[in-house]
Amino acid sequence: MKILVINGPNLNMLGIREPDIYGKSTYSDLCEMIYTHAKQKGIEIEIYQSNHEGDLVTAIQNAYNVFDGIVINPAAYTHTSVALLDAMKAVGIRTVEVHISDVSKREDFRRISYVRAACEKTISGHGFTGYLEAIDYLLGD
Numbered sequence: 001m002k003i004l005v006i007n008g009p010n011l012n013m014l015g016i017r018e019p020d021i022y023g024k025s026t027y028s029d030l031c032e033m034i035y036t037h038a039k040q041k042g043i044e045i046e047i048y049q050s051n052h053e054g055d056l057v058t059a060i061q062n063a064y065n066v067f068d069g070i071v072i073n074p075a076a077y078t079h080t081s082v083a084l085l086d087a088m089k090a091v092g093i094r095t096v097e098v099h100i101s102d103v104s105k106r107e108d109f110r111r112i113s114y115v116r117a118a119c120e121k122t123i124s125g126h127g128f129t130g131y132l133e134a135i136d137y138l139l140g141d
């Protein structure tokens with residue numbers, strides 16, 4: 001089982017950006033947590049982050065025939081990107097959408113998710129643990 005974890009814009013700023021919303025732990029803390037979990041589960045994990053929409057589209061396209069599942073936090077592109085939705089539909093890889101914060105309890109524009117239509121499940125507001133829950137879901141655990 002090979003899972004690709006994709007993080008969108010500004011998630012590299014975790015620990016610095018709005019700690020009241022996203023917490024004080026850093027992006028590398030998040031990656032470490034995911035790698036440790038993957039090791040425990042005996043699966044292969046790759047983590048990719050970009051601030052650029054087109055690069056995220058390319059990462060999804062490149063996952064075709066390589067990865068069995070995708071865990072994606074598209075960050076702000078969640079609420080704007082038809083291109084990410086189309087890429088996810090194109091590759092047809094089982095995908096879980098993750099948000100660190102509870103997007104349903106924030107501004108109205110965060111309630112809209114363009115990518116959700118291509119995702120099997122959405123996990124929102126569970127902090128960093130949401131990524132581990134998404135991996136477990138894909139594993140059927």
Ligand code: DQA
Binds near residue numbers: 009102110
């Ligand atoms: C986010 C929520 C988005 O609305 C926001 O733009 C982000 C992070 C989250 O993980 O809670 O950058 O996806």
